Amino acid sequence: MSLAFLGGLLALDATSVGQFMVSRPIIAGTLTGWWLGDPALGLEIGAILELFHLAGVPAGGSRVPESGPASVVAVAVAMRAGGVAGLALGLAAGLVVSEIGGTTVGLQRHMVARFIESGSMTARKLTAVHLSSVLLDFVRGAAVTVAGLSVAGWLSGIFTSRWPLPYETTLALILVGACVHLGALLRGFGGLKSRRAVFLAGLVAGIVGAYL
Amino acid sequence: MIQGSWNYRSMLGSGFAFCMIPLLRKRGLSGDGLDDAVRSHMDTFNSHPYLAGVVLGAVARMEGSGTETETIERFKRAIQGSLGGLGDLLIWGAWRPATILSALVLAWAGTPPWVPVCVFLVVYNGGHLALRWWGYSRGLQYGKDVGVQLQRAQLSRLAERAFKGGALLLGILLGVFLVSLFAAQDAGALWSLAGIAAFGLGLRFGHRALRGTTLIVVLVITLLTALGNA
Numbered sequence: 001m002s003l004a005f006l007g008g009l010l011a012l013d014a015t016s017v018g019q020f021m022v023s024r025p026i027i028a029g030t031l032t033g034w035w036l037g038d039p040a041l042g043l044e045i046g047a048i049l050e051l052f053h054l055a056g057v058p059a060g061g062s063r064v065p066e067s068g069p070a071s072v073v074a075v076a077v078a079m080r081a082g083g084v085a086g087l088a089l090g091l092a093a094g095l096v097v098s099e100i101g102g103t104t105v106g107l108q109r110h111m112v113a114r115f116i117e118s119g120s121m122t123a124r125k126l127t128a129v130h131l132s133s134v135l136l137d138f139v140r141g142a143a144v145t146v147a148g149l150s151v152a153g154w155l156s157g158i159f160t161s162r163w164p165l166p167y168e169t170t171l172a173l174i175l176v177g178a179c180v181h182l183g184a185l186l187r188g189f190g191g192l193k194s195r196r197a198v199f200l201a202g203l204v205a206g207i208v209g210a211y212l
Numbered sequence: 213m214i215q216g217s218w219n220y221r222s223m224l225g226s227g228f229a230f231c232m233i234p235l236l237r238k239r240g241l242s243g244d245g246l247d248d249a250v251r252s253h254m255d256t257f258n259s260h261p262y263l264a265g266v267v268l269g270a271v272a273r274m275e276g277s278g279t280e281t282e283t284i285e286r287f288k289r290a291i292q293g294s295l296g297g298l299g300d301l302l303i304w305g306a307w308r309p310a311t312i313l314s315a316l317v318l319a320w321a322g323t324p325p326w327v328p329v330c331v332f333l334v335v336y337n338g339g340h341l342a343l344r345w346w347g348y349s350r351g352l353q354y355g356k357d358v359g360v361q362l363q364r365a366q367l368s369r370l371a372e373r374a375f376k377g378g379a380l381l382l383g384i385l386l387g388v389f390l391v392s393l394f395a396a397q398d399a400g401a402l403w404s405l406a407g408i409a410a411f412g413l414g415l416r417f418g419h420r421a422l423r424g425t426t427l428i429v430v431l432v433i434t435l436l437t438a439l440g441n442a
Contacts, residue, residue: 016216019261020337021308026315027332030325039325047319047328052426054309054316055419059300065426085437092433095426113221121254122247123233130230133217164440172403175389177429179407180421183414186382188305192415195379202380206387209321 003072003149004142006035010068011141015105016134023068025049025094032075045078045087046071049094051178055185066101069141073097073148081156084170085163091174093152101144108133108140214268215261222256224264229253235272252281259292260299262343267291269351270358277355287356298362302371303340310378311336317381320388386411 010031013023022028026046033042049071056064074094078086112133121129165173189195214227229250236249259267267288274284315332319325346365351358390404414421 015218017213019215020333020340022333024312024332026312026319027329030329033325043319043325043328047316050312050316052429054312055414055422057300057304057419059296059304088433089437092430095430099426109219112217112219112226116217116219116221116226116254121229121251123236123250126226126230126250126254127233130213130217130226133219134213137216159437162437162440164436173432174429176403176406176410177425177432179386179389179410180414180425182382182386183411183416184418184422185309185414186379186411187415187418188309189375189379189382195376198376199379199383202383202385203387204383205380206384206389207391208387209384210388210391 002035003032003076004146006032007069007072007145008138008142010072011066011101011144012134012138014066014068016137023071025053025067025071025074028068028071029075032072033079036076036079038079041079041086042075045075045090045094048087048091048174048178049074049098051175052091052095052181053098055181055188057188063102063106065095065098066105066141066144067098069101069145069148070094070098072145073152076149077152077156080153081160084165084167085156085160087167088163088165088170088174089152089156089160093148093156097144097148097152100148101141104140104144108136111136214264222254223258224261225253225255225257228257228264228268231268232271232275235268236275239276249275252285255285255288257288257292259295260303262303262340263295263299263347265344265348266295266351266358266362269348269353270355271351273352273355279356283356291359294359294362298367302367302374303343306371306374306378307339308336310374310381311339313378313381313385317384317388320385 010023010028012018013020022031026043026049029046029049030039030043033039033046036042049067053065053067058064071094074090074097077093078090080086081089112129115129115133163170186192186195186199192199214224214231217226217230218224219226232253233246233250236246241249253271257267270291271284271288274287311332314335315328318328318331350361350365354361386407390407414425
């Protein structure tokens with residue numbers, strides 16, 4: 001129940017209220033970890049999920065995966081499954097719930113459009129519609145979280161013991177996928193041609209730093 | 213809360229009208245006069261949410277000086293596109309990913325969980341709130357001439373700096389991945405090559421590759437789980 005509340009609040013942050021980016025996976029994941037008693041695991045899962053959301057741009061109201069409720073589900077599943085299986089299953093759950101969440105955001109926007117179209121608007125009616133839409137967003141986020149926790153939690157309970165890979169290989173596999181998103185992000189920053197110098201300077205610094 | 217009722221009919225229009233209500237009340241409007249004024253702001257309007265305050269402030273000033281409704285509508289239509297494009301470039305395209313990358317680098321450096329969280333929230337929202345405040349106050353100060361102020365502020369230069377900072381942090385993160393994670397495996401060279409190839413794929417296809425990659429990652433995890441210990 002408390003996780004549903006958290007999921008609802010995080011859904012609000014994404015668009016309806018504030019947009020302080022508390023709903024970003026790296027923040028929402030860590031918060032969920034804190035909520036459940038393991039912030040380090042929350043940060044790990046949140047950071048990995050973040051890599052798969054980083055390059056998305058919600059320009060012009062386009063539909064993008066929703067990260068807040070998905071991060072709650074990902075961390076909760078990872079904690080329940082535990083160990084390396086938790087890393088893989090938590091990420092998979094988070095990615096699926098992100099897509100479902102994004103779809104429900106689209107449905108909600110269509111629903112609000114119907115509210116707006118219905119009848120002549122007054123200041124009082126607009127206030128009611130606006131605040132109801134915020135409430136609807138909260139309920140939607142909470143519902144996505146509950147549905148995600150129920151289904152993914154049930155599936156992870158069944159399949160946790162079947163995960164075949166060790167931690168390092170699992171992480172490497174995930175990071176290869178994440179590298180596609182990082183490449184897309186560099187393209188968004190202007191591409192390799194226009195950012196070559198700073199990107200390569202960073203690459204060298206990262207390599208040297210990791211060796212040290 | 214301007215995006216509270218974001219929808220596919222009026223986009224930010226209803227949220228904009230909602231935010232105008234207290235400003236219109238301040239002008240002494242009530243009853244039918246207030247309802248008419250609210251309806252005049254209900255048309256389709258879209259902008260970046262952080263920069264919508266520029267228009268809100270400018271329209272508040274124009275309403276206060278008795279500018280005609282048609283002129284206000286023309287102003288909103290004229291400025292919304294450029295504010296949307298500027299906000300998408302500066303915030304969604306540059307500032308947000310650059311600040312998130314800084315948090316990711318800190319997380320991979322092994323700092324305690326509160327460090328990347330606090331660094332991101334403070335730095336990102338420092339810029340975010342400053343931009344909102346700056347936009348609204350400029351709009352309120354300059355009214356329909358706020359466009360000139362926006363040009364003078366050269367916000368796209370800030371975006372350019374954030375792009376550069378982001379590219380630097382992106383390089384650091386990729387370097388750390390390639391060395392400490394991929395190279396640590398038994399088949400380290402192969403993982404490193406796979407990572408570089410994946411990066412090149414993303415660089416080549418950009419956003420078109422994102423959904424497909426997510427789907428493949430989910431499918432691979434599902435297949436490995438289903439077949440793994442069988």
